[in-house]
Structure formats: C-alpha cells, structure tokens
Amino acid sequence: MRTLDLVLPDTRYPIHIGQGLLDQGGLIARVLPQQKAMIVSNETVAPLYLERLRAALAREGVETLTVVLPDGEDYKDWATLNRIFDALLKAGCERKTALIALGGGVVGDMTGFAAACYQRGVPFVQVPTTLLAQVDSSVGGKTAINHPQGKNMIGAFYQPRAVIADMDLLDTLPDRELSAGLAEVVKYGLLGDAAFFGWLEDNMALLRARDKQALAYAVEHCCRMKADIVGQDEKEQGVRALLNLGHTFGHAIEAGLGFGVWLHGEAVAAGMLLAADTSRALGWISNDDVVRTETLLAAAGLPTRAPDLGAERWMSLMSHDKKAENGSVRYVLLKEIGYAVVANAPTDIVNSILCGKFIQHSLKV
C-alpha cells in the first residue's frame, strides 16, 4: 500500500492506494469520530462489495447502516440525494455519524454532497470502486448533483477524511467503465505531464488488460498530480480549473444527450479532442499532437467523435459552465501536450469546430 497526503490550509487527509484494502477496516475506522457510519452504495456495487466492507468495519467495532441507490448518472439528482437524507434521519444519524461512499463517481459525488449538507456537515470517507473515481473524482472534495440544465450545478467543496483506492475492486469493472476511467488518466498527461502521456502511449495495452501494477502506478500518478493541484487551489480560483480539460465540452455532451447516455469519461474524451481541435485551430498545438491525443484515446477504447448537438445547443449548454465569466465561456486549451491553460476562444472558431469543420480530421490530414 502507498499513501499520499492531500494537504490543505484547514485539513489534510490520506489517499491509500493498493490491493486488499477493502478488508482493512482500520484504514477507515481510525478516521471516524464515532463507532457508527452509514455506507452509501448502488445496486451494482452493493452485491459485490458491501458486505465485505461491513464485515471489515464490524471487526473494528464500527456499526454500519446502509443505503443502496439506483445506479447511473441519471440518478444523480435531488430525489436520489434525498433518499440518503431520509435514511440518515430515519436511523437517527448525528453530526458525528460518518458517511462512507462505496461506488463510482456518482455515488462519491452524491455521498459527499449529502455529507456536506446533512446537519450542515458530517464526516465522510471515499471508497472508490471505479477507475474514474480512483484517479479523479474521489480526490479533492468536489461534490455535486446535476440539474437538468447543467452537470454538477449544485454542490459543495467538501473534503473526505480519507480515500481508499483498492485496485482489486477494478476486477469487476466493465470494460466500458474502465475505458471511461482511462479518459481521466489521459487528461492528467495532457494537462500537465508530457512524460506521463508518453508512458500511457507505451502502456495503454497493459492498463486495458488490468495489470495491477500498471493500474496502481497510473492511479498514484494521477492522485499525486491532483493532490498537488488541489493543495494549491482548493476552491478553483485558479490552477484547479485545468483539471476541467475536456469538461466544458464534455458536460455539454452529457447534459445535451441526457445524463447517463454517455459515460462521463466518454464525454470527457470527446471533449478533450474538441479542446485539442480548438487549440490547433488557434495555432497552439500541432496536428501531430492532435493525432497523438486521438490515437491514445482510441487506444483506451474511447469515443473520439462528439455527438452532433447543433452549434446553438452546444453554446447554450456551455454557457452554464462554471468557469464562465461576464457571459463569456472559458475553455481549458492546450499549448502543447502536457501544458494546458484556461483561455477564451473566438466564438466563430469554436462554432466551426462544433459544426464539424475541423472535427476529427486529424487522422485524415
């Protein structure tokens, strides 16, 4: 097991990465203020891992309650969130009763937001069960639910007390979900680490074959980058926005198609290609860099062609992006592979790209 520390002005917490961690209840028990916790999971994950986690915690003397939510991004809404509140109140949970998120990004985001709001804040722990959650969403304290008009529009910055990333849990992850997680992995290379991008080009086949060592290396590398960035900018006033590479476009895809039609990672992959296309149109990155990006995402089993939402709908959806300022959408764009910046982009260029004038011509040029 390797442990990273995420250090913030007001708190710090460990990110444990390794194998066999689900059965080590002590990793969680030691950060709980009370020998009682509510585990939040979903219908897919619960049958696989819920009882093992409960047993591990019971061995540490921690009594657990559970709430099992339906699975999927389209349930990341107030009605489902309220099921967590109902369960907490019904069970008489108190301010010191912790919530434990056992699941992927949706479960983690909702459990974190429930923890942020219940009684104005209770402790919580992340046990991510998908690659996407392990490398990205479980770390850094972004929690949220969706609004029909925008992804993650309602939420909080609220940090967990610990993150437990057990590589063994990836054994049961469907291939499509594994690929979705790899989109966020590629993101880290693209936005800030050209060497890691190169490593991914060399090792994508190993990752897709679920080689545990390769996965652990990637998870640790991404978490280290994320911990470093979030440590500098917890509330996304500056550098943290770079972690949104591909997300301005990607969130529009998710909301535009209806939440859950594309997986978040799939939308981010197509979104990163649109960001790369935009960056090339601005003369910032070379066609070679776009080709490398598209090739790597394709090798990860990800879509590289965005759905056609129509330019107007694209712009309307992106206008809700959280980085927008004074009515102007801001994008995370690439100066080169491994070097991203937040920037405005001329609407006509973005429009041309969204209309397909530049899209995915990269491999054909």
Next chain:
Amino acid sequence: MRTLDLVLPDTRYPIHIGQGLLDQGGLIARVLPQQKAMIVSNETVAPLYLERLRAALAREGVETLTVVLPDGEDYKDWATLNRIFDALLKAGCERKTALIALGGGVVGDMTGFAAACYQRGVPFVQVPTTLLAQVDSSVGGKTAINHPQGKNMIGAFYQPRAVIADMDLLDTLPDRELSAGLAEVVKYGLLGDAAFFGWLEDNMALLRARDKQALAYAVEHCCRMKADIVGQDEKEQGVRALLNLGHTFGHAIEAGLGFGVWLHGEAVAAGMLLAADTSRALGWISNDDVVRTETLLAAAGLPTRAPDLGAERWMSLMSHDKKAENGSVRYVLLKEIGYAVVANAPTDIVNSILCGKFIQHSLKV
C-alpha cells in the same frame, strides 16, 4: 450607521446597522465581484422593498435579476430552493454573480444555502427585513432548508459578504413577527448577558412600540454577541451551541405542529421556558429566575406555554437535534440568567416537564 465586523479565520465581513440603509446601494455594490446580482425575496416583502433595492443598486451600476418566493416557513424546502436554482440557470448566472437575500429568516436561510450550493458556491449578501433575521439568523453563516422530519436538517455553514440591517424596514413588520424577533433578543440576554436581560426588562415596552433607537441598540447588542461567539466557533464545535438556547425544544414544536404553524421565534420562546423549567428541576436556577424569564417573554407578546405534542413525539422529534451525541439529546440549559451551558438532562426529568408536571407553574408557585 454603526458597523460591526465579524472576524473568522478565513474571512471577515461587515454588519451595518442603522436607518436609511436600503437606499445606500454602495454598501452592497462594494462587496460584489461582478456588476450583476440576483435578489431573492418573498411575496410579502417584494412589493414593499424590492424596487427600492433594485433602484439603489442600479444607481451603482449593478444590474439585478429577481426571484420572488412564496412566504413562510412551510416553503423552506427543496422545491422552493430549486426555484432559485432554476432562475439562476435560466438567467445564465455565473460563479461571480452574487445572491442578495431580501427578507426574513426563511429567505435568508434559503438564499444562503442556494449561494452555498450553486456552482459549489457564489457570493451572497444579507438584507434582513425582520427583527429576527436582523438580530440572529442573518449573521453567522448558518444556512439551511427543512426536512419533514427536522428543522434546518439540510444546510451549510456559508458566510455572507455583508449584512445590512436597516431599522426602517421594521416599520412594516406585523406585531406578531416583531414579537417573534424579540424572542431571539431575549435569548441573548438569557444565555450570556444578565445586564442586557435587565435592560430588556426595562425597555420591552419601547421595543414593542418600535422605538428606533431602542431597536438599533438591541440589534447591535445581539449582533455584537453573535459576532463574538461565531468568531470563536464558526462550525459549532463548542460555544456556538449556546445560541441554540430554546431551539432543541423549539425545533420540535415547529416540526411537530408542521412548519409555519408557530413562528420560529414563538417556538423558541416556549422552548426557552422549557429549558428554564428543566434547569430549575435540576436545581440550577431559582423559581424567581423562571418567573422573570416568563414575565419578560410574556411582555414581548410571546407564548410561554408549549403545545402538547405528547412525550413520545417530543422525544422522537428532539432525537434529530443536531447537538445529539451517541443517541443522547443535549440541551442548552441555564445555570443562572446570563449563563447557559450545554448539558445532558435525565430523561425522566425532561419527560416530566414535557408532560406538564413542572410546566409553567412558575407564576403560580
């Protein structure tokens, strides 16, 4: 105008108290990061003050949008909160678009919670229009909505950028609402300032006659006490819990009767008497002190007799109190007038009091 500063580890903000402040748009404009804001008000307050506030802000170059909610505690729920989110998204409001709460405690709590959650946090300003909001709820950053099973169960600690308490706005406050605000004023004397309690005994008639100087003195005194307490303990880990005097019982009354049947201040008044009764039953305060408390609350036009919810329902409702620990309800009780503590109380004593054995015998002993 007098200005107090609430100083916290991460932020500080001014509380302006005086007359004619609603028309001084600069007090708000100077704390906005963007020349655009959304004013949230309710159907009762909006016709009285909304256009004046908009005009004052327009003079400072601030464009305002508005959302007007139905009035009352029974609307302090998710459905109504969502109307704020809908309006924000429809208007394309961004992370730098501030929310301004123009109303009483319900509008302030909901607007603050909406500001805490929208895009994970946007700036907000409190313009309290009721005495209760001016002396208590607008200061200190507690925001929340109710859950059918408990008052303020879902919320956040989220601080405003400024509080504008204009005494002139109290001119239109119904008598019943004025009395409800006086309950929180009496609370400050009871929990921590015997001299102020004495001043209230001497000046209650002036306050009920809406003498502006007396009101401003009381508001400033309460805000100073609150700023001092919140400055020591923003997240209610310790001393801040004392501000809940009367609220453990009071919240049970509100939830038990259905939100909005009793005003919050009325429930707190009856709750403070129950806390006083409990304190006397424990041998902590004298019968004289209970009589003084009851007399002052009655002079403020407040109910001093709690509704009969039945002991079992009382206990069930109070078990959700946010101060509960390890299944045990904790109360704010009185060692003397001006000296409150957080303590457990034997269930049989509390039960006896809730069953009426000790209740409101004070004036008859």
